[in-house]
Amino acid sequence: MGKPLIGVTPQYDLEQERLWIRPNYVEAVEAAGGIPLVLPLLEDYADIETLAQRCDGFLFSGGPDVHPSLFGEETMQYCGVIDERRDRLEIQLMHEAVRLDKPVLGICRGIQLFNVALGGTLYQDIPAQMDGIPIAHSQQRPYTVPVHKVSVEPESPLSRITGETELTVNSMHHQAVRDLAPPLRCAARAKDGLVECVYYPGKKFFLGVQWHPEYLWQKHQVHQKIFTAFVNASKS
Numbered sequence: 011m012g013k014p015l016i017g018v019t020p021q022y023d024l025e026q027e028r029l030w031i032r033p034n035y036v037e038a039v040e041a042a043g044g045i046p047l048v049l050p051l052l053e054d055y056a057d058i059e060t061l062a063q064r065c066d067g068f069l070f071s072g073g074p075d076v077h078p079s080l081f082g083e084e085t086m087q088y089c090g091v092i093d094e095r096r097d098r099l100e101i102q103l104m105h106e107a108v109r110l111d112k113p114v115l116g117i118c119r120g121i122q123l124f125n126v127a128l129g130g131t132l133y134q135d136i137p138a139q140m141d142g143i144p145i146a147h148s149q150q151r152p153y154t155v156p157v158h159k160v161s162v163e164p165e166s167p168l169s170r171i172t173g174e175t176e177l178t179v180n181s182m183h184h185q186a187v188r189d190l191a192p193p194l195r196c197a198a199r200a201k202d203g204l205v206e207c208v209y210y211p212g213k214k215f216f217l218g219v220q221w222h223p224e225y226l227w228q229k230h231q232v233h234q235k236i237f238t239a240f241v242n243a244s245k246s
Contacts, residue, residue, distance in 0.1 A: 121207070
């Protein structure tokens with residue numbers, strides 16, 4: 011089989027009305043042996059079904075906040091930019107990928123979108139809603155520098171992929187998984203208790219990470235292993 015075609019969900023600039031994507035995502039997919047395809051913001055469900063059938067795997071990239079109404083909450087003052095078109099596309103696309111058992115990798119917003127789409131909730135703002143004193147989850151540049159550790163659950167897919175019990179990660183988010191969706195399991199946590207990685211048992215490859223491995227893979231091989239495992243799963 012040739013290189014797998016990996017659909018990458020796009021960023022959408024609401025002010026300029028343009029699609030864009032950080033090159034880190036596509037470069038990481040290419041380096042792992044896949045062909046990245048930045049997706050359009052489709053709204054027709056039949057077209058999204060076709061897209062799900064044509065691609066071999068899907069990378070759900072980072073981006074704006076998931077609309078709180080999707081997990082039954084009103085929007086708090088701390089909530090940032092939202093994009094309803096992207097929410098609709100990604101939720102439908104994720105469900106199609108799950109139905110077809112296509113490999114999916116979610117990064118930052120991606121893990122949050124997975125959790126909401128499958129019935130979980132989010133912290134709309136970590137400092138405002140989380141008890142205690144959370145570690146700094148929203149670092150300043152450069153994003154290529156890891157800033158905190160996560161503990162990896164034994165026997166989880168993340169443990170099998172990395173071979174590690176602890177990872178050092180970067181962190182650029184103010185929202186996070188709160189109540190874990192029923193089908194999902196936690197694969198890693200930060201020391202303040204926040205969920206940093208989820209997986210869907212029984213699926214070919216379904217992994218969401220809260221950090222940004224697309225900024226780390228070139229200098230830290232353990233993070234490249236995540237992209238390699240994802241792309242390899244998309245070949246079969």
